[in-house]
Amino acid sequence: MAFSWRCLIFLLIAVSEIWLEPVLAKPERIVSINLCTDQLLMLLADRDRIISVSYLATKKDTSAMIREATGITKNHGRAEEIMLMKPDLILAGSFTSHPTVFLLKKLGYRIVEVPVIRNLDDIRQNIKTVAEAIGEPQRGIKMIANFDDRLSALQASPTTKKPIAVFYRENSYTTGGHTLANAILDTAGMLNLAKQLGISGSGHLPLETLLTHPSDILILGRKRSQKGSVAAAAFDHPAFKKLAESRLAITIHNPYWICGTPFVLDAIEHLVTVKKTWQKTLSSR
Amino acid sequence: MPLKSPLFSIEHCSLFLVLLLLTILTFAGSLIVGASSVGWKDLLSVFVGQESEMAHLILLEIRLPRALLGLMVGFTLGLGGAVLQGYLRNPLAEPGLIGVSGAASFGAVITIYTGAAGLFALALPLGSILTALFAVFLVQLLAGKNGGSLRLILAGIAVTSFASALTSLALNMAPNPFVSLEIMFWLMGSLADRSFEHVWLVMPFMIIGWALLFKLGRSLDALTLGEDAAQTLGFNLKHIRHLMIIGVALSVGAATSVSGSIGFVGLVVPHLLRRWVGHKPSALLLASGLGGAILLLTADIAVRLLTTGTELKLGVLTSLIGAPFFLFLIVKTKRNTMS
Numbered sequence: 001m002a003f004s005w006r007c008l009i010f011l012l013i014a015v016s017e018i019w020l021e022p023v024l025a026k027p028e029r030i031v032s033i034n035l036c037t038d039q040l041l042m043l044l045a046d047r048d049r050i051i052s053v054s055y056l057a058t059k060k061d062t063s064a065m066i067r068e069a070t071g072i073t074k075n076h077g078r079a080e081e082i083m084l085m086k087p088d089l090i091l092a093g094s095f096t097s098h099p100t101v102f103l104l105k106k107l108g109y110r111i112v113e114v115p116v117i118r119n120l121d122d123i124r125q126n127i128k129t130v131a132e133a134i135g136e137p138q139r140g141i142k143m144i145a146n147f148d149d150r151l152s153a154l155q156a157s158p159t160t161k162k163p164i165a166v167f168y169r170e171n172s173y174t175t176g177g178h179t180l181a182n183a184i185l186d187t188a189g190m191l192n193l194a195k196q197l198g199i200s201g202s203g204h205l206p207l208e209t210l211l212t213h214p215s216d217i218l219i220l221g222r223k224r225s226q227k228g229s230v231a232a233a234a235f236d237h238p239a240f241k242k243l244a245e246s247r248l249a250i251t252i253h254n255p256y257w258i259c260g261t262p263f264v265l266d267a268i269e270h271l272v273t274v275k276k277t278w279q280k281t282l283s284s285r
Numbered sequence: 286m287p288l289k290s291p292l293f294s295i296e297h298c299s300l301f302l303v304l305l306l307l308t309i310l311t312f313a314g315s316l317i318v319g320a321s322s323v324g325w326k327d328l329l330s331v332f333v334g335q336e337s338e339m340a341h342l343i344l345l346e347i348r349l350p351r352a353l354l355g356l357m358v359g360f361t362l363g364l365g366g367a368v369l370q371g372y373l374r375n376p377l378a379e380p381g382l383i384g385v386s387g388a389a390s391f392g393a394v395i396t397i398y399t400g401a402a403g404l405f406a407l408a409l410p411l412g413s414i415l416t417a418l419f420a421v422f423l424v425q426l427l428a429g430k431n432g433g434s435l436r437l438i439l440a441g442i443a444v445t446s447f448a449s450a451l452t453s454l455a456l457n458m459a460p461n462p463f464v465s466l467e468i469m470f471w472l473m474g475s476l477a478d479r480s481f482e483h484v485w486l487v488m489p490f491m492i493i494g495w496a497l498l499f500k501l502g503r504s505l506d507a508l509t510l511g512e513d514a515a516q517t518l519g520f521n522l523k524h525i526r527h528l529m530i531i532g533v534a535l536s537v538g539a540a541t542s543v544s545g546s547i548g549f550v551g552l553v554v555p556h557l558l559r560r561w562v563g564h565k566p567s568a569l570l571l572a573s574g575l576g577g578a579i580l581l582l583t584a585d586i587a588v589r590l591l592t593t594g595t596e597l598k599l600g601v602l603t604s605l606i607g608a609p610f611f612l613f614l615i616v617k618t619k620r621n622t623m624s
Contacts, residue, residue: 055594076595079478080320080347083339094403095463097470100478102406107346113403116461179461201460
């Protein structure tokens with residue numbers, strides 16, 4: 001009985017604390033448990049307010065902000081380790097481990113979940129969400145304004161003929177409509193073959209389909225190590241090698257393509273340069 | 286044929302004492318192991334009511350539900366394995382055989398796929414249990430009213446294969462890589478960061494399931510003489526099968542819905558304990574349940590101790606240890622029968 005009384009009192013105190021707190025107190029101990037919120041947080045908040053970011057923030061293949069993230073405590077998204085950091089705000093992605101997010105919510109922590117993005121407008125929305133959550137709405141507005149300025153500068157280049165690009169990654173994976181990658185292609189003035197073939201989200205592109213449909217630029221995913229893998233076997237296929245010879249094949253810097261951050265503009269900039277190269281080879285032929 | 290069949294008999298008293306002690310030990314162990322340094326001293330201070338607020342939260346809201354679920358899921362798998370092996374008189378039977386685990390997994394995957402799992406904490410286990418119950422209805426239908434145990438196994442395999450095909454389909458059609466990742470991780474089985482809501486949700490299903498399964502003890506003893514002999518002794522085979530299917534469906538379905546699929550516990554534990562209870566199916570039930578709880582709690586402690594960063598998944602560990610151990614058991618039994 002004593003135990004349940006203590007429980008009740010504890011609950012009452014917890015509830016009253018939530019009520020008494022001003023609604024938009026500026027959080028001072030912010031923890032992020034998702035790669036994408038890690039980067040938005042580091043871009044928007046002062047370093048001393050960031051208590052921890054996810055362990056992915058310093059991984060070369062995924063994070064665009066390794067330098068900024070070194071020195072910040074890393075977490076692995078486990079409820080217990082996060083509680084010990086005593087955060088007053090937790091940033092999570094909408095597909096971060098659900099049991100953990102629910103448990104932390106139940107324990108009274110303030111959690112802001114940031115959805116997966118599918119287009120450039122979602123980036124503006126996510127910047128706004130995070131900026132407001134951490135109590136820096138002005139920085140968010142400024143970042144969105146900078147984003148839009150740079151974006152319109154990139155789009156200013158005249159669109160003559162749009163090249164058809166196609167993603168062809170390990171295991172013949174491709175990326176179709178309703179994805180960030182598609183939005184990047186579209187903004188850079190390229191067409192997406194996978195989208196034309198009716199693929200939405202990630203999908204499988206058989207080598208035969210790739211060979212029989214017109215394409216100008218092959219996007220081969222990230223730079224790979226020399227060591228081969230079964231997943232990359234399709235790249236060694238003679239038919240593919242022949243195709244790659246007659247097309248412009250490029251590799252991309254993966255971290256720019258994963259999260260809805262202003263780094264997406266670097267991906268677009270890269271593609272705009274690629275497009276110019278392609279137009280030159282086209283006119284020289 | 287003694288018709289009275291208690292859960293455990295005096296002759297195996299020492300075995301049950303050891304099992305009970307180990308269960309308590311592993312349960313306590315599960316409470317004092319975690320990512321933070323909160324340990325046994327804090328646990329003791331909870332009993333006197335002098336713990337810090339943080340220790341209180343970590344022990345009672347994070348580790349206690351996890352330990353309770355480890356106990357309940359382990360018990361269910363051990364008990365389910367013992368019942369199925371007894372009923373089918375086949376040492377290779379395991380709780381997932383009648384299709385419940387596969388269906389429950391598929392139900393969970395669908396909630397992740399559609400995004401329903403993100404709406405409220407119990408969406409995933411609820412979806413999972415509902416699918417499991419539907420699958421059992423289907424298995425009953427496929428197995429027929431008077432069908433034998435072979436037909437039941439085939440129906441179970443059919444439902445499992447279909448559910449796993451649908452699970453792969455969901456993975457295949459996942460709208461973005463983050464969804465596929467979450468599904469993959471869920472399928473590996475884990476008890477990390479479960480809360481009391483999960484415990485309260487699955488507890489009624491499990492308790493009813495356990496009660497039904499324990500009622501089978503006597504029938505399982507009779508079935509060791511063969512189905513015909515059991516029938517002449519006055520046991521209603523149809524009734525036994527109904528009890529068994531519904532009991533396994535409720536308990537194992539609920540277990541899978543909170544933990545994901547966890548392999549080998551239900552298969553290995555009855556084997557381990559069978560000879561200690563004199564090969565008597567009714568005595569094996571409680572022993573195997575406790576054994577399952579001990580094994581799962583130990584494995585769940587191990588995943589927290591072995592990996593400091595991202596946790597190793599519980600289902601992966603049980604299969605990693607379970608598979609070689611099972612091989613060892615097979616080799617050993619073969620030697621024993623040959624010599």
